[in-house]
Amino acid sequence: MPMPTQPDLSSLSLADIARLAEEHKLPPVDKWNPEHCGDSGMRIASDGTWHHEGSPITRTEMVRLFSTILRREEDGSYVLVTPVEKLDIAVEDAPFVAVEMKAEGAGEAMKLAFRLNTGDLLTAGPDHALRFAAGEDGPRPYLHVRGGLEALVGRSVYYELAEIALANGGTPAGVWSNGAFFALEPAA
Known part of the structure; x- marks a missing residue:
């Protein structure tokens, strides 16, 4: 299923932006605590590019999906988490x-x-x-x-x-x- 196109930010009012942000619901990753399963083989470069096993992830929809299950741990590390698994992800600067x-x-x-x-x-x-x-x-x-x-x-x-x-x-x-x-x- 194709992702909807992003609206032009300059054409939106701040009220529109607040409404769109509120409508964007995220999974409750802070409530999921599965066992650690290993490393995802993924890295987020300092320019924001997501990589899997050394190759850039070019599908924007995949990056958006993975970004919704990203969590920062108390020790400062980053993981991708679902209700049943938790995998490390390397982040060079900010995700x-x-x-x-x-x-x-x-x-x-x-x-x-x-x-x-x-x-x-x-x-x-x-x-x-x-x-x-x-x-x-x-x-x-x-x-x-x-x-x-x-x-x-x-x-x-x-x-x-x-x-x-x-x-x-x-x-x-x-x-x-x-x-x-x-x-x-x-x-x-």
């Missing part, structure tokens, strides 16, 4: 990449919505916090997705965030979304 952003409003009333490389939509705020880590090539922004899973904010999207932060003119430079403020500097 998702925020590839597109839409901003509405200004100042403290601003809301920032993101599309992930898996097609998932979410709005930054208290439940989906932005954080900034120090990296060799400058700040590395991340967006909390769910259950300890994060999305690396793509470079072009980061530049959009930085432009908004500079326009806000505050110290420290940062952005507002859904009533939460996120400073664009790595936490100490």
Whole structure:
């Protein structure tokens, strides 16, 4: 069955994005605790590309499906989990990449919505916090997705965030979304 095409983010209001995100139900992976079965032979590269036994997974539908059963363990490792099995998966950086952003409003009333490389939509705020880590090539922004899973904010999207932060003119430079403020500097 073909997956529905993704709506154009720029054509959606933030209310539309919130509704679509709410409609996207995920399996209760946090409630599944099967025995560990081994390694999946899968890896998520730092650019968000999923691989199986060294080859990229090119079917978008498969990546979306696997992303719904991804869980981060208490020790920081990642697993693919179903009610009957749990398999390790290697993640080079973050399992998702925020590839597109839409901003509405200004100042403290601003809301920032993101599309992930898996097609998932979410709005930054208290439940989906932005954080900034120090990296060799400058700040590395991340967006909390769910259950300890994060999305690396793509470079072009980061530049959009930085432009908004500079326009806000505050110290420290940062952005507002859904009533939460996120400073664009790595936490100490």
